Amino acid sequence: MSENDTTGSPSRWLIRIPEIFAPFTDEILRGLGATSEKSFGREYHLVQASDPEVFRKSKAAKYLGWNLPIHHAWPCVPQKMENFIEKAAQGIFKKFGEAKPQTILTGALISTAPHPYYRHLATNLRGRTLQLFPTLPAAGVDDQRPAIPSLFCLVGKEGLYCGLQSPRDSNGFYPGGTKFISQGNSAISRAGAKIAEALHYLQLYRPPLAANAHWLELGASPGGMTSELLNRDYRVTAVDRAAMDSRIVNHKNLDFVRDDVLSYLPPHGTEFDAILCDMNGDGRDSLRSVVRLARHLKPKGLVVFTLKMLAVTTLREADELFSAVVAYAEKSGLNLIAQTHLTYNRFELTLFFEAADVKRS
Ligand SMILES: C[S@@+](CC[C@H](N)C(=O)[O-])C[C@H]1O[C@@H](n2cnc3c(N)ncnc32)[C@H](O)[C@@H]1O
Incomplete structure (x- = not known):
């Protein structure tokens, strides 16, 4: 030996x-x-x-x-x-x-x-x-x-x-890091496993949000992630141009807004505990929407952000995209608390941010 x-x-x-x-x-x-x-x-x-x-x-x-x-x-x-x-x-x-x-x-x-x-x-x-x-x-x-x-x-x-x-x-609670998420044939989308794994992983850094916490979900259709959030007794406001799966669209804890995220504004006075963003498209554009809506986050509110790297062909480009996104988020009062590649991620990383303790005006 x-x-x-x-x-x-x-x-x-x-x-x-x-x-x-x-x-x-x-x-x-x-x-x-x-x-x-x-x-x-x-x-x-x-x-x-x-x-x-x-x-x-x-x-x-x-x-x-x-x-x-x-x-x-x-x-x-x-x-x-x-x-x-x-x-x-x-x-x-x-x-x-x-x-x-x-x-x-x-x-x-x-x-x-x-x-x-x-x-x-x-x-x-x-x-x-x-x-x-x-x-x-x-x-x-x-x-x-x-x-x-x-x-x-x-x-x-x-x-x-x-x-x-x-x-x-x-970088994980399990030997090797993988938490297996069982996805039956009835899963709405593969993305559900991603948020289930992300929420488990996040416990490396902070306790889970309490039941009844209010999430704003950007790019939610068809609703795999939404259904995982609803299963945990969270309230969800979900925004997407595309339709939500009929099995969850009328859920009592879901408010689905069929709209472009770019024009979405939450009702006056709304405060979210967390924002989840799994929009496809350029990561920098998606983050701009998150930052715009982050003024509706409570202090210390959470952001779970999938950084898609579709146009990236080299590690240097991936590093540059990551650094640009993180620098912009931090300048805007969102502090990076962790980043990882989850087992259920494709060519993307999952980033976790926390809003500053005190609200910026
Ligand atoms: C990868 S899919 C999301 C899958 C979803 N998270 C799930 O769990 O089923 C990306 C979604 O982002 C939406 N999307 C991208 N840009 C958008 C925008 N500007 N406004 C609204 N929806 C947008 C697309 O319509 C698409 O449904």
Whole structure:
């Protein structure tokens, strides 16, 4: 087994570059100052990097889906290993028994693999490992505190890779970052999964909005995201030039305005808790509409904004678009609190802003 120290900064990291950014892998690694040791499947890379801050602070970090410092690795083929679970669990306990993680979470190294073998192995490994540790403060994924280290373990046909890091620093509560959102055949649109994942992700940074909070949704048709908001007992004012799905258009908590966002004005005195914008078109234009309507946000109100990058062909163009949008938002009193590529995002990033504490006139 090759092992790093859990107290110092390891030099090996497991990073996940979403498949959609795969053509930019070399540039992303250069931006992180990291060199690739090995790739696992299409998204995971074991890399060497000397400065842990690059995973949080470099421009390239926004293209990572998830990251983990590797404090303990066991390269092997679990399927061919006798008593893999027992040996792996004992190895984890020996390494991290004193480290007091808030919880232990295990996942398959290639979380999207159709074959469930490694997902089952991961579940069984967690079960056995938890038997060895004393009771841990967080029972599961949703009990985690964002800034407290969890022990994340990923297992796949390449072996076992474990690291201790907070969910916030890893960029997600789940090992590998993906929260699976089940979308039945009756889902109104794929976008519903995006807002469901975004709201879960946002808990890395702030608690969820209370039920009954009022959302303004720009570019809402046909209503996949709207239905997720309504399912959480939020009130929604939704604006779109196109029609809403007939299953939700008459919902008691929905006020649908069929109009161009450019000419929409909320009724006098309206204050929203949050704005959601998933309009297609140029990201700069969409943000201008958000900024214009943000004067109707309460102090500390939330903005969830999909930054579509359709016309972008290089990472430099993506960086420029991102910087222009963020600079304009911040100049207008919307502070960026987080940005990420969600599993259900396409060629786009989801940005989260918070309105200034005090209203600007
Ligand atoms: C990607 S779709 C939104 C999907 C939606 N979020 C869902 O969950 O089903 C983008 C929407 O933005 C709307 N849109 C774009 N620009 C607009 C504008 N200026 N005014 C009104 N709607 C606009 C389009 O009509 C389209 O329905």
